[in-house]
Amino acid sequence: MNMVQALNSAMDIMLGRDPRVVIMGEDIGFFGGVFRCTDGLQRKYGEQRVLDTPIAEGGIVAAAIGMGVNGLKPVAEIQFADYIYPAFDQVVSELARLRYRTAGEYSAAVTIRTPCGGGIRGGQTHSQSPEGIFTHVCGIKVVMPSNPYDAKGLLISSIEDEDPVVFFEPKRIYNGPFDGDPNKPAVPWSSHPKGEVPGGYYTEPIGKAVITRPGKDVTVLAYGTMVHVAEAAVRLAAVDAEIVDVRTLAPLDVDTLCTSVCKTGRCVVVHEATRFSGYGAELVATVQEECFWQLEAPIQRVTGWDTPYPHAFEWEYFPGPQRIAAALQAAMQPA
Amino acid sequence: MTQRSRLHVPHPPARPGDKPDFSYVQISPAGAVPRPEVTAAPREMERLAVEMVRVLDEHHSAVGPWNPLLEPEDLQVGLRHMLLNRVFDERMQRMQRQGRISFYMKSTGEEAVSVAQAMALQPGDMFFPSYRNQGLQIVRGRNLVDLMCQCLSNTHDMCKGRQMPIMYHWGRGNIFSISGNLATQFPQAVGWAMAAALKGEDRIAASWIGEGASAEADFHHAMTFAEVYKAPVILNIVNNQWAISTFQGFAGGEQRTFAARGLGYGMPGIRVDGNDFLAIYAVTQWAAERARKSGGPTLIELVTYRAGAHSTSDDPSRYRPRDEWKAWPLGDPIERLRAHLIALGEWSEERHAALEKELEAHVSACWKEAMSYGTLTEGPKLDPRTMFDDVYAKTPQHLLRQRAQLESIGAARPGDGSEDAEDLQREARFAAKEG
Numbered sequence: 172m173n174m175v176q177a178l179n180s181a182m183d184i185m186l187g188r189d190p191r192v193v194i195m196g197e198d199i200g201f202f203g204g205v206f207r208c209t210d211g212l213q214r215k216y217g218e219q220r221v222l223d224t225p226i227a228e229g230g231i232v233a234a235a236i237g238m239g240v241n242g243l244k245p246v247a248e249i250q251f252a253d254y255i256y257p258a259f260d261q262v263v264s265e266l267a268r269l270r271y272r273t274a275g276e277y278s279a280a281v282t283i284r285t286p287c288g289g290g291i292r293g294g295q296t297h298s299q300s301p302e303g304i305f306t307h308v309c310g311i312k313v314v315m316p317s318n319p320y321d322a323k324g325l326l327i328s329s330i331e332d333e334d335p336v337v338f339f340e341p342k343r344i345y346n347g348p349f350d351g352d353p354n355k356p357a358v359p360w361s362s363h364p365k366g367e368v369p370g371g372y373y374t375e376p377i378g379k380a381v382i383t384r385p386g387k388d389v390t391v392l393a394y395g396t397m398v399h400v401a402e403a404a405v406r407l408a409a410v411d412a413e414i415v416d417v418r419t420l421a422p423l424d425v426d427t428l429c430t431s432v433c434k435t436g437r438c439v440v441v442h443e444a445t446r447f448s449g450y451g452a453e454l455v456a457t458v459q460e461e462c463f464w465q466l467e468a469p470i471q472r473v474t475g476w477d478t479p480y481p482h483a484f485e486w487e488y489f490p491g492p493q494r495i496a497a498a499l500q501a502a503m504q505p506a
Numbered sequence: 507m508t509q510r511s512r513l514h515v516p517h518p519p520a521r522p523g524d525k526p527d528f529s530y531v532q533i534s535p536a537g538a539v540p541r542p543e544v545t546a547a548p549r550e551m552e553r554l555a556v557e558m559v560r561v562l563d564e565h566h567s568a569v570g571p572w573n574p575l576l577e578p579e580d581l582q583v584g585l586r587h588m589l590l591n592r593v594f595d596e597r598m599q600r601m602q603r604q605g606r607i608s609f610y611m612k613s614t615g616e617e618a619v620s621v622a623q624a625m626a627l628q629p630g631d632m633f634f635p636s637y638r639n640q641g642l643q644i645v646r647g648r649n650l651v652d653l654m655c656q657c658l659s660n661t662h663d664m665c666k667g668r669q670m671p672i673m674y675h676w677g678r679g680n681i682f683s684i685s686g687n688l689a690t691q692f693p694q695a696v697g698w699a700m701a702a703a704l705k706g707e708d709r710i711a712a713s714w715i716g717e718g719a720s721a722e723a724d725f726h727h728a729m730t731f732a733e734v735y736k737a738p739v740i741l742n743i744v745n746n747q748w749a750i751s752t753f754q755g756f757a758g759g760e761q762r763t764f765a766a767r768g769l770g771y772g773m774p775g776i777r778v779d780g781n782d783f784l785a786i787y788a789v790t791q792w793a794a795e796r797a798r799k800s801g802g803p804t805l806i807e808l809v810t811y812r813a814g815a816h817s818t819s820d821d822p823s824r825y826r827p828r829d830e831w832k833a834w835p836l837g838d839p840i841e842r843l844r845a846h847l848i849a850l851g852e853w854s855e856e857r858h859a860a861l862e863k864e865l866e867a868h869v870s871a872c873w874k875e876a877m878s879y880g881t882l883t884e885g886p887k888l889d890p891r892t893m894f895d896d897v898y899a900k901t902p903q904h905l906l907r908q909r910a911q912l913e914s915i916g917a918a919r920p921g922d923g924s925e926d927a928e929d930l931q932r933e934a935r936f937a938a939k940e941g
Contacts (some may be wrong), residue, residue, distance in 0.1 A: 193704070219704055225734055230693050230727030237697020237711075240682065241632070243704070257723070264687045265694070272685075274666040275896045276677040309897050333899035378902070422902040 172368040173360040174345045177319035178208045178284070181326035182246060184372050186216045192330060193238060195222040196231060196248030196284075205250055206286055206345060232258040232283065236266050239279025246330055252287035252339060253296045266335045267310030282329045286342035287315070288396055288443050289475075290349065290489055294482035300395075300444035300475070305337045306421045306453065312377055313420040315339040317398040318348070318365030321418060324375030332377060341395035341443075351400035351491040380424040382431065386413035389437035389502050392428055392454050394418060397441045397490070404495030410503055412439075420450060428454070429461035436467040437502045441495055446474040467505075471498035516755035522823060526833035531809065532556070532763075533779075533835060536563035537570025541788075544796040548774045555765040555775035558809060561784035562842055566849040574626075574788040578852035584625060584783055585847060586861060588617040588840050591641045593865045594650060595814075597873060598657060602671075602818045606881055607657045609671045613638040615781070615813030615831060618839035619714070619744050621645055622786035627712060627740075627794055632702075634682045634695035634713035637672055638744070638812075646679040650869065654876035659888070662879040666895070667888045688719035692728035692741060696803075699739035700731070703800075710738040710797045712790075717764050717807075718749025721757045729771045729805070736802035740793045743805065744780065746812035751825035768805030780810030781839040784846075809836065 172180065185192045194209055194216075200223035203210030213221035224231050228249050235245035249255045255262075262283070270278040289298030306313045312334055316322040322340065329336035343349050347358045360366030383398055388410050393401045394417040405412040413431050417423070432438045438458050440451040451472045458470055473490045481488055519527035534557040542551045561568050576584075595612040602610040613620065620641025624633070633642050643653060655662035657671035665673065675683035682698075685691060695713035702709050715725065720743050732739050743764045747754050757764075768775025774796075778789045786808060793804035811834040815822045827833075847853030880886040894901055894909040901909075 193701075225730050227727050227730060229723055230731050233690065233693030233724065233727055234697030234700060234731050237634075237694040237699070238701040238704075239697075240694070241698045241701035241705075243701045260687060261690060261693075261724075265685060265690050269683065270899070271896045272665060272669050272673065273675045273677075273683045274664060274668065276664070276675055277683055278899070312898075422898075422904060425903070 172319050172323075172366065173347065174316075174319045174322045174340065175206060175208050177323035177368045178326055178340065179210060179212070180368065180370065181323040181330070182209065182212060183215070185246075185327060185330045186212065186220060188372065189244060191242060191244045193220050193222060193243050193245045194248070195224050195235065195245055197224055197226055197250050199223065199248050204248065206342060208284070209248070228254050228258040229261055232261040232266065232281070235281045236261060236269070236279045239281045240277055244280050244282075244330060246282045246284060249283060249285040251297050252285040252301055253299045255285055255301065262305070262311065262337070263308050267308050270334070271310060278333065279335065280333050281335045282326075282332075282338055283336070284326070284338045284340060286345075287339040288341040288343055289480050289485060290343040290353065290396065292482065292485060293480075295479040298480040300339075300442065302339050302420055303444055303448065303450040306450055310335070312336045312422065313339070314377060314418065315341065315395045315420060316418060317341070317344070317383075317395055317416050318363065319360050319368045320365040321375050323368055324373050325377065325418065327372065328374045328377050331374070336377070339395065343396045344399065348399045349396055350403035351489065352403070353486055377419045378422045378424055379419065380415050380417050380427040382413060382427070383416045384412065384414040386411040386435070388412060388435055389439060389499060390415060390431040390435045391439045391441060391495075391499070392417060393441040394420065395443065397443055400490070400492055401441055401495055404492040404499060407492050408496035408499040410499050412499060417454075423457070425457055425461065429458060432458050432462045433465040436465050438462070438466070439471040439473065439495065439498045439502050441473045441490060443475050443490060445477045446472060447477050449474055468502050471502045473498045516753070516760055518753035518755065518826065520827050520830065521825065522827060524827055526827045526830040528833060528835050531835060532558065534558040534560060536560040537572075539570070539572065541571035541792070544792055544799065545801060548769060548772060551774055552769055555763055555769055555777055558777050558779055559785050559789055560779040560782050561788060562782045562846055566842070566845040568784050568846065572785055572788040574784055574791060576784065576787065578847065578850060580625070581783070581843060581847055582852065584621055585840065585843050585853070586865075587621040587625070587641060587644050588783070588843065589861060590865050590868075591617045591621060591644050592840060593862070593869050594640065594644070594653075597869045598654070599818065601873070607671050608882065609818055610657065611637050611672050611817045612814040613640055615834075615838065616744060616746055616810045617641055618783045618786055618843070619742075619780055619808050619810060622783045623712065623742065623790045626787045626790035628709070630680060630709045631794070632680045632682065632695070632698050632709060632711045634691035634698070634711060635684055636688075636691070636714045636716060636719070636744070637684050638716070639714050640672070642681055643674060643676065643679070646676070646681065648676060648679060650872040651876045654873060655879055658876060658879070658881050660876070660880035660882075661886045661888055662876070663888065666892055668893070689715045689722035689724035691715075692724050693731060695741070696728050696732045696737050696739050699737040700735050703735070703738055708798060710740065710794060712740040712742065714742045714744055716749060717743050717745035717754045717759060718752065718757045720764060720767070729767070729773070732803035733771045733773050736800065738797035738800075739803045740790065740797060741803055741805050743807045744810060745807050746810045748812050748816070748822075748826065750816040750820055763807060765805060765807035773803050773805055775805045775807065777807045777809060779836055780808030781836040781842060783839060783843045811836070
């Protein structure tokens with residue numbers, strides 16, 4: 172399966188298993204979603220459970236909260252992560268804090284799926300990676316898978332979770348892994364081991380990072396598309412790097428990350444989102460707290476530049492393998 | 507018209523020192539507005555959004571097609587709830603002035619809104635209130651001690667010290683949590699109602715916002731979703747003329763009524779005398795029946811007046827005439843229902859005075875009990891460690907670590923006598939409040 176099919180399968184299975192699950196969003200019903208993630212689901216489960224909505228992200232999330240309070244498990248799609256801001260108040264002030272402010276009496280187990288990231292010629296309104304804005308909000312969980320197998324297992328876990336989850340889908344890797352070189356021919360997921368996705372129910376745990384490439388010299392912390400770009404960078408830099416796919420950004424699996432960094436003594440943090448106050452800053456601070464006495468070199472950060480996502484300079488903006496390789500080499504300098 | 511554009515900044519008809527002027531409030535005579543069938547099409551009842559549904563006339567009689575024909579016993583219950591609401595508000599306001607609670611918001615002058623509407627709906631119907639709807643709690647039988655304990659952030663606080671006063675919720679009573687961010691509950695109520703319809707339930711939702719908050723995008727979201735899916739929901743705009751210091755013109759009320767907005771979305775909009783207990787009851791009953799018959803949502807504008815300050819934090823004499831409420835043409839909802847009951851021969855001044863005394867004693871007893879569970883500054887205290895609960899369903903590792911950090915600095919045991927610990931508790935409580 173590619174990632175689109177894996178996500179579709181996760182929702183298909185959950186609609187079948189749990190009558191409380193409702194899928195909702197713009198163009199997701201009759202049409203099957205602009206990225207086809209919900210293709211066929213309305214035909215199979217009906218228009219009451221796979222619900223086309225008005226173009227109103229704030230309304231979608233608010234309605235999902237009300238449905239959640241009334242015992243349903245809504246899975247709301249925000250068509251692009253760039254469009255999520257009209258729903259920000261409903262996510263931050265309402266969804267995230269409902270359990271807390273009512274001392275557990277009310278809650279809404281809403282999953283918000285949203286495609287994120289660049290590399291698709293989407294310009295500044297179809298390319299953003301706003302995960303750091305949401306990891307800063309206590310009360311929600313934030314997930315970003317890097318492959319079809321994880322996408323399906325993590326989405327099922329998110330839908331089953333009692334807490335709200337914002338589930339970011341790196342759209343550049345919907346159809347195949349991407350190593351950061353736009354001039355290379357596209358590679359399908361069928362050629363990748365994580366493209367092998369069981370048809371049935373399974374889960375991947377929220378709160379667990381995975382090591383996608385074991386190594387001993389330096390640790391790369393990455394997630395989403397950047398896991399694959401980091402792999403290319405490691406080949407380019409010819410270092411024995413350990414790549415950790417963070418997968419669930421909040422709650423963070425500090426143990427897996429820091430065990431790796433304490434072992435290698437060196438660390439490079441990579442994300443597509445802008446740098447200043449980005450999620451990488453949290454990773455760097457955590458590593459510094461936990462691994463300071465094992466560190467052999469300053470921690471490096473490779474990120475998008477601190478500008479809006481520029482349409483014409485996409486590949487100068489994107490933190491590609493060359494920039495990551497340079498950071499790996501910098502991290503490998505002797506103390 | 508002028509030769510160039512000019513910014514129009516709305517002005518209220520009267521500011522401090524001016525003579526109150528409510529000539530802008532269009533009032534229909536009692537009994538004059540027809541009552542359509544609950545299945546009627548919205549375009550057949552457009553006048554309802556412009557005129558004003560009223561039942562109680564100037565002779566204290568109930569007249570016209572909207573008369574809900576309630577039994578005198580029901581009216582007496584309504585009067586009792588409204589009076590309790592007012593006595594409760596007065597007491598809590600005083601307790602704020604004495605420094606016992608940090609903040610309060612009265613609903614004086616608007617008691618009929620919550621009380622009549624809650625009485626017209628079923629116990630299983632779900633309420634998504636705003637912050638001036640304490641009457642909903644009273645009608646549903648909430649123990650006042652619970653509300654007081656919430657305002658005190660004490661050991662019996664339903665919110666465990668996490669919310670400022672009046673942000674109540676009540677799961678068992680089907681009353682949702684109040685948010686400080688305005689109008690957020692409006693589209694949530696629609697979502698709740700959509701789920702009820704999806705599950706094939708008979709329950710409906712009702713939500714309340716002020717006319718000021720109708721300027722929020724959430725209002726538009728609620729109206730669009732409600733009408734698109736014909737959600738079984740009653741959406742109420744309590745037009746009490748004032749949003750803190752800005753008058754209803756700043757929310758767009760200068761040219762058209764708030765009820766008329768319903769028509770633009772394709773749903774009925776009904777403008778009702780918000781100080782007329784019987785008219786509110788009847789209109790709410792109409793909208794509820796329509797919703798239960800798959801007729802979809804109704805927008806109700808309740809025209810009333812905020813007799814008190816917005817909250818204990820503002821002084822209304824700074825922005826409106828001091829005696830404006832006295833000039834309010836729709837009077838006082840409690841006085842009007844009392845006069846009606848007396849005219850019916852079902853009430854008397856003596857019974858009213860006795861009821862007032864009884865309710866004051868009841869509120870005093872409740873307050874005494876609530877205080878025994880502690881206040882923000884005295885008596886038994888909430889354990890600050892609980893601030894880490896309920897952020898998630900299961901407390902994650904990083905919060906357990908932060909809780910341990912709090913414990914390690916000695917703030918874990920409330921009331922252990924050490925000044926440092928008390929300072930830390932205060933800090934921790936402050937942090938919990940800010941969080």
